[in-house]
Amino acid sequence: MREITEKNEWNTILEQIENYDFYHTYDYHNISKNKNETPILLTYTDAKFIVALPMLLRPIPNTEYFDLTSVYGYAGPISNIDINSSNFEGFKTAFNTYLESKNIVSVFSRLHPYLKQEKIIENLGDTISLGEVVNIDISLPVEQSRMAYGKSNKNQVNKLRKQCEVVKAESKEEILEFVDIYYENMKRLEAKESYFFSKEYFLNFMDIKDFDTDILLVKHLETGEFIAGSMFVKTKNIVQYHLSGTRTEHLRLKPSKLFLDEMRLQATEQGYKVFNLGGGLGSEQDSLFEFKASFSKDFRTFKVWKYIVNQKVYDELSQGKPDSDFFPKYRS
Incomplete structure (x- = not known):
């Protein structure tokens, strides 16, 4: 040893x-x-x-x-x-x-x-x-993985595609825009201090070469504002839904559904097999778990x-x- x-x-x-x-x-x-x-x-x-x-x-x-x-x-x-x-x-x-x-x-x-x-x-x-945690089986063709979506989920994603676009964060300014969205989300949830990672944490995270990290931002087409975003981390054949956030004033629009659907499409095209959405808060089958389960009923035990x-x-x-x-x- x-x-x-x-x-x-x-x-x-x-x-x-x-x-x-x-x-x-x-x-x-x-x-x-x-x-x-x-x-x-x-x-x-x-x-x-x-x-x-x-x-x-x-x-x-x-x-x-x-x-x-x-x-x-x-x-x-x-x-x-x-x-x-x-x-x-x-x-x-x-x-x-x-x-x-x-x-x-x-x-x-x-x-x-x-x-x-x-x-x-x-x-x-x-x-x-x-x-339990939720997996989207991205080893399947995109048409088949989408069949697991709930009906209302499909309708909401279709509506979001008309109102917003997904942008991959490339610049430092775009990364920090995501950090600001994430902080706003954590404050609204009254999260523990340990979840408020420093700005340097995010910037350093993006520089790591041992795995690939994508930040996807949802941009509202009418206002040009970034209203939601998420970090996705890719290793081997696995994509992890890592950290995310939504602007409080746009919660009813549920823009997080759009970046999850977009990553499903991109990860399938790139040949990944597992897309882990994680589970509910504290591993409970709460509203967060139900939100994730609206994308797939492929559950794994944590x-x-x-x-x-x-x-x-x-x-x-x-x-x-x-x-x-x-x-x-x-x-x-």
Whole structure:
């Protein structure tokens, strides 16, 4: 088991693995980490057999202990071999030895709904289903993927095509226009401070070369105003609906339907297979989930992985903390 922290070595491992997403890359970890968090790629090798687990290593304040957590999004372990027909006992043994040597109390990771991962971490803590995410099957011809749209959804998209156009953000000014729309959206939703990424975050994100990022803006033809926008991130055969926003005064028009439909068309033409829209707020089947489900009924299960490595220390650190589903409890 090796702890990789350097970009070139990290990329060398990913190049040997067929299926991964941008959430697994060094650059995404580096741009996502908070203060006192160290991006690491835990890599187990046995001959040509590789298991790689990207994590953020962080100290537990005022203790000699550490824990591991995942970046925002869908991460979890990846491998270069057929998951179903392989034995991962060697990885599990090496992983546990590493955790003990590093004084790691707990491990938390969001898992990827489109990658087979559970067998790799089987019997290491628990995997818990939180809800469903929506996939548009862009391996299908565009006429077939559109057949999954609800009737009213089709009508709204057709109407939007007459009122608006979709523009790909190319200039710094257009990128910052999207950021302003995103901020307005987050303020309206009273989102947590952690969702208010800096302007530099967005600009740096667009400069990353390890994956492709498109920002699509919806421009109102009558006023010339940009009224909505979204970041879409493309890796391997996957497109992720990442961050988005709509101007408050144009919410009733539902312009976000237009940039989703446009990305469906573009991604199909470009040969991608999966278009993940994500799920509802907090993985609930709420109005946001229903909005996404109006595009497709191809649902995938979203799970998280929780592993208490040192139960005694975990319990000691958690003393006095309120009971909740938050993990690890001692950070609630």
